[in-house]
Amino acid sequence: MKRHSKCEQLLLAVIVSAQLVVGAPQFVWAQSSGDDINEQIRRAESDGRSDGRPDGSREGNDRGLDEGRADGYHEGRRIGFETCEREERQRAYDDGYREGVDSGQSDGDREGRRRGDSEGRANGLAEGESDGIDRARTAARRDSFEPGSAQGRREADASDALAAGRAAGLHQGDIDAAAEALRVEYPRGRKEYAEGRWAERVDNQDTMQLHEPGTDTSSAGNVFSNVMRRQGIVGNFFRSASPDYRYSNPRRSYNEGRVQNAYNSAYRSAYQDGFSSTYSYEYNNGYRYSYDNGHNEGCYDARRRNYSNDEERGRREGYQSAYDTSYRYAYDRAYRPAYDTAFRDASDRAYRSHYDGFYTRYFEEARAAAYTERYNALFQSTYRPAYAEKYAQMYPVYAKQQYDRGVADEAEDFRLRPIRLLEGSVVTETIHNGLYEPGEALRVKFKIRNFAATALSGSDARLKLTSADSSGAVISEGEVTLPKSIQPRSITEVTEALEFRMSEKDADKAASFNFNTFYQGRAVGSKLLTITTKFMTRIRWAEDPKLQEGMLSPLFVMVSNQSQVKLGTGGTLTMRSDPKILEIEKETMPLSPLSVNGTEILQYHAIVRSAGANPRIPFGMEVLTAKGRRIGLIDETRAVPILNDYRVQVVSSNAESALRTKGLARLTYRIRNVSSRAFAKGLQMKIRFKNNPDGSHLVIGPNPQYLAPLQKDQSADFVVPISVVKGGASGIMELEVFEDGKLVVIHQLKF
Amino acid sequence: MKNIKWLQFALLALALGACGAIPGAYRGNYQGSNGTILKLSGTKGRLTTKSEIINSKVRPLAFEALSLGEPGIYVQPNPVNNKLLDIFWLRPKMNTRQEAGGMVWYTSEVYYSLFDANQKIKLDKIQLVYSDEGTVMLDVPTGTWQVGWPASPRNVTFTRLKK
Numbered sequence: 001m002k003r004h005s006k007c008e009q010l011l012l013a014v015i016v017s018a019q020l021v022v023g024a025p026q027f028v029w030a031q032s033s034g035d036d037i038n039e040q041i042r043r044a045e046s047d048g049r050s051d052g053r054p055d056g057s058r059e060g061n062d063r064g065l066d067e068g069r070a071d072g073y074h075e076g077r078r079i080g081f082e083t084c085e086r087e088e089r090q091r092a093y094d095d096g097y098r099e100g101v102d103s104g105q106s107d108g109d110r111e112g113r114r115r116g117d118s119e120g121r122a123n124g125l126a127e128g129e130s131d132g133i134d135r136a137r138t139a140a141r142r143d144s145f146e147p148g149s150a151q152g153r154r155e156a157d158a159s160d161a162l163a164a165g166r167a168a169g170l171h172q173g174d175i176d177a178a179a180e181a182l183r184v185e186y187p188r189g190r191k192e193y194a195e196g197r198w199a200e201r202v203d204n205q206d207t208m209q210l211h212e213p214g215t216d217t218s219s220a221g222n223v224f225s226n227v228m229r230r231q232g233i234v235g236n237f238f239r240s241a242s243p244d245y246r247y248s249n250p251r252r253s254y255n256e257g258r259v260q261n262a263y264n265s266a267y268r269s270a271y272q273d274g275f276s277s278t279y280s281y282e283y284n285n286g287y288r289y290s291y292d293n294g295h296n297e298g299c300y301d302a303r304r305r306n307y308s309n310d311e312e313r314g315r316r317e318g319y320q321s322a323y324d325t326s327y328r329y330a331y332d333r334a335y336r337p338a339y340d341t342a343f344r345d346a347s348d349r350a351y352r353s354h355y356d357g358f359y360t361r362y363f364e365e366a367r368a369a370a371y372t373e374r375y376n377a378l379f380q381s382t383y384r385p386a387y388a389e390k391y392a393q394m395y396p397v398y399a400k401q402q403y404d405r406g407v408a409d410e411a412e413d414f415r416l417r418p419i420r421l422l423e424g425s426v427v428t429e430t431i432h433n434g435l436y437e438p439g440e441a442l443r444v445k446f447k448i449r450n451f452a453a454t455a456l457s458g459s460d461a462r463l464k465l466t467s468a469d470s471s472g473a474v475i476s477e478g479e480v481t482l483p484k485s486i487q488p489r490s491i492t493e494v495t496e497a498l499e500f501r502m503s504e505k506d507a508d509k510a511a512s513f514n515f516n517t518f519y520q521g522r523a524v525g526s527k528l529l530t531i532t533t534k535f536m537t538r539i540r541w542a543e544d545p546k547l548q549e550g551m552l553s554p555l556f557v558m559v560s561n562q563s564q565v566k567l568g569t570g571g572t573l574t575m576r577s578d579p580k581i582l583e584i585e586k587e588t589m590p591l592s593p594l595s596v597n598g599t600e601i602l603q604y605h606a607i608v609r610s611a612g613a614n615p616r617i618p619f620g621m622e623v624l625t626a627k628g629r630r631i632g633l634i635d636e637t638r639a640v641p642i643l644n645d646y647r648v649q650v651v652s653s654n655a656e657s658a659l660r661t662k663g664l665a666r667l668t669y670r671i672r673n674v675s676s677r678a679f680a681k682g683l684q685m686k687i688r689f690k691n692n693p694d695g696s697h698l699v700i701g702p703n704p705q706y707l708a709p710l711q712k713d714q715s716a717d718f719v720v721p722i723s724v725v726k727g728g729a730s731g732i733m734e735l736e737v738f739e740d741g742k743l744v745v746i747h748q749l750k751f
Numbered sequence: 752m753k754n755i756k757w758l759q760f761a762l763l764a765l766a767l768g769a770c771g772a773i774p775g776a777y778r779g780n781y782q783g784s785n786g787t788i789l790k791l792s793g794t795k796g797r798l799t800t801k802s803e804i805i806n807s808k809v810r811p812l813a814f815e816a817l818s819l820g821e822p823g824i825y826v827q828p829n830p831v832n833n834k835l836l837d838i839f840w841l842r843p844k845m846n847t848r849q850e851a852g853g854m855v856w857y858t859s860e861v862y863y864s865l866f867d868a869n870q871k872i873k874l875d876k877i878q879l880v881y882s883d884e885g886t887v888m889l890d891v892p893t894g895t896w897q898v899g900w901p902a903s904p905r906n907v908t909f910t911r912l913k914k
Contacts, residue, residue: 664852666892680865682880682900700852706886706899708839708863714831718897719890721852741902 040254041262047252048266055247055267056274064279067241068286075287076294077301084299092307093314100318108323112330120335124342131343132350140358148366156371161378168379169386177391181398189406190413197414197451204490208458208482211443211496213430241283243275418452419461419486421517421525428495434564436531437631438504441476444515444529445495450486458482462518465498468528471511472503502533504633509533536563537594537623537632539573542601545617547608549644550734550746552585555604559623559632561594569593570626575604578618583607591623609748613647613674614639645675646683646710646737648747651717659697659751662727669735669747671707672715680709681740687720688734696726697733704738772809772826774836776870777877781909785881789909796824796840798862807840814894817887820845820857829865836866839898840879843887853892861885861900862907874911881905 250267254260425446429436436442444465450456461482467473477499486492502511511533516526542556557575561567571591575584585605592600608615617640623632651668652658658665671683686704689697700721707716720735730751737745772793781789788799798805810816812827820843829835840862848857864879882900889896 666853682863682882682902682904684899684902701849701854702856702886702888704901705888705897706901708837708898709865711829711831711835711865714829716897717895718888719854719893719895721854723852738902740904 037256037258040256040259044252044254044259044263045266048250048263048268049270051249051251052267052270052272053274055249056243056271056276057278058247058274059243059245059271060275060278060280061282062246063241064282064284065286068283068288069290070286071283072287072290073294076291076296077298078294080295080298081302082298083295084302085305088303088305089307089310092311096311096314096316097318098314100315100320101322104319104322104324105326107319108326108328109330111323112327112332113334116331116334117338120338121342124339124344125346128343128346129350132347132352133354135347136351136354137358140355141362144359144363145366148363149370152367152370152372153374155367156374156378159375159378161375162382165379165382166386169383169388170390173387173390174394176387177394178398181395181402185399185402186406189403189408190410191406193407193410194414200451200489202449202489202491204487206487206490206492208484208492208494209496210480210483210494211499213496241276241279243272243279245271414451417519417522417524418456419448419450419517419519419524421527422447422449422491425515425527425529427513427529427531432565433536435534435536435562436502437535438502438507438533438633439630441499441501442531443495443499444497445493446497446515446517446527447491447493448486448517448525450488450490450492452488454488456486456488456519458484458486460520461486461524462521463494463497464514464516464518465500466514466516468512468514471509472505473500473511473513474503475500502531504630506533507535507633534562535623535630535632536561537567538562539621539623539632539634545619545638545640546643547582547606547617547640548745549608549642549648550736550748551644551743552605552607555606556601557604557621558599558601559591559594560599561596564596566596567591567594567598567631568626571631572624573602573632574622574624576620577606581609581615582617583609607746608640608642612642614641616640644745645673645739646745647672647674648735648737648745650747650749655749656751659722659724659733659749660728660730662724664700665722665724667720667722667733667749668717669720670715670717671710671737673710673712675712680711682709683707684738684741685718686736686738687722688736690732690734692729692731696724696729697731698723698725773824773838774866774868774870776873777866779873780912781877782912784908784910785905787907788912798840805842812837812839812896814889814896817841817896817898818855818889818891820848820887828868834867834869836868838862838864838866838879841885841887841898850891854888854890856886856888859885859887859898861898861904863898863900876911877909879907879909881907 248268248271250264252263254263425444427436428443428445430441430443431437444463448461459481462479463481464479465475466478467475475498480498482494498515500513509532510530512528512530514526515529517524538560540558542558545555547553547555555575557573559573571593572588573591574588576587577584583606585607589602589604591602594600608617616637618637619634621632621634622630624630648669648671651670652666655665655667658667669685671685684704684706687699700723705718705720707718710716722733733749733751735745735747735749736743737747773791773796775793778791778793781791783789786801788797790797790799794809796807796809798807805822807822807824809824809826812825816823816825822842823840825839825841827837829837840860842860844858844860848855850856861882862879863881864877866877880900882904885898885900887896887898
């Protein structure tokens, strides 16, 4: 450890000595050298500024004055021209305007006076005459009213109004008494008599049943039928300019790169400053000097122009303005006196010439009106008392006569029609489930009353039922007489009378019937019977049907019990269609027992064989009970959407016959993409034959064939050659279309 | 005879121009997800696989060329949308050629895609469907043709190579 310390001490001494001898002077040199460079840079920058600024000023001096003069002259000339032109135009206009005013005033005054006098006179004449006529009419009506009215009243007083009024009153009183008695008393007599009869005691109650009560019967019918502003230069002549360095001369050179750069940079900056300050000053001086010259020249130029158009415009406008003012003033002054004079004279003339005529006319009007008024008053003064006197005198007489006649007529009616149909006639079922079903035998229940004191023959009482609308009802027993005698003073309830059936086309519709009763050919009561026909079950689509060509698609049908009784076991739902269009996998499905209001959804599977987008497909569905009675039916044809992404059709016209003829059959198919695709996919088409056990048909060439992807609405035709080995053979040829392996269409061709 | 050949050549050139060949936005160099390198220019294409380099010219799709089994990049405007071009790169295997019932068919390698003729911006990626078992089928009596392939072809994504 001590040996090391000595060694270290020795080494340290050597280093320190070396520093004292060599190292220290080197460090001082480096420091001294850095200061020198910075100083050199500072000096170079100062020199650059000293050299650059006068050079830049020289360029500014050269360019500023010239460019300022040019700009100032052009702008001054423009402004000068515009200002003076505006002044000259206004002066010309004013001169013209003054001239126009002078002539306009004179012409307007003259013309205004002339026309005012003329029109005043004409208007005064016309309006004066009208005024005179109006005054004559008013005065004549006023003057004639009283004398005319007095004469009318006198004439009425001298007339036969009093006697005529009395005679008319007596006559009308007699007529009205008779009519009122007929209107009131006759029906009262009949009504009170009938009430007496209806209030009589019923001695017998009886019933008649015309048929045995109904039992379940099958309905008949066939299911499957059918969207700069101009920049003002005023006060600011500065124009932004940049030096083009035409006098740039950075003339000093330095060995050290950094120093040279500092000089160059300072020179360029100073050049720019020198240019800018000198340029602005000189530009401003040049601009001001030349602006005034330009302004004077522009103005001089403007003043030499011809402004006769403005002078003419002023003249025209001054003339029109003065003319209008003078005309209106002169017109008004001339019009009024002329009008007044003419009006007054014309009015007086008209008054005089029309007064007498009006007087005569209004006198007669007043006379006639007063006569009528007075005559009516006198007439009524005697009419009313005479009317009341006669009515009171005769009404009791007529009343008794009419009442007695009413009683007698009603008694005779009861004699002739001793039986009457009572309220409460109804249609009754033979299948008692609360519904009038198609095909069900329906009958009528009603009551009749016999008012006679003796028994009446049933054969004299006839019942009749007729259809009151265009329903498809079949009335199997529409007319019948009662089978037995009707007991005296009795009420008889008749049941199971007559018989009719509603058809299947009447399901869910209302139908009306007239039910009439007769006794010895005379009507004794009628009733309008209305019923609504319903099947026991309701069949509807649980989902709107959608199909895929060649593909098995589900169809959902809902059956509900809408009767008042439970639907028993053994019921079935059968769906049928045109097998050429729709193949239903299993047509008849068992139905579960359905409680009242119970519902069941059944799923069918079917394959559509059609090339159209929305083919119209006939559907027939019926619900049968275990005994075979039809209790539900749908028979409709509806457009069903076909949801395949591709449509296939055979375009060869004779495909079927070619497939039955021995030899080569070339069938051309057309396939069309009817659905959009995010990713186009290739197609594979495979042909196969059904019912071809003996190999009568062989596909020639590749099977499957392939097609590149089709875009939406794109179609492609392709040919399938078939070798028909055995002529006359029938069968089914199926084309299966796959889209990258997924089956999308099966097209079937039967031959 | 010489004039007829010149006329055919002129018609072919006109047809190529009408098809517009390979649209500009699709031209360039690509690397496929299967390792192949694809180079498309306006009138030519080159496909470089591990084992071979396939050069093909762009030509309009025509019955005659297909019937001769000429390999190539066949282009035709799509029948329902002329802004789209159906592109078929075919390498027929003429040893598989057969004919019967008026039909001629053979197996071919097929690259297929649908190009947008109005595409302006260069695409970073293009996708092609590839099948080694495609079929070219020609109906001689009607002069019609069809190209397709079996189900489940390979989808190859080509990514544009940066310079």
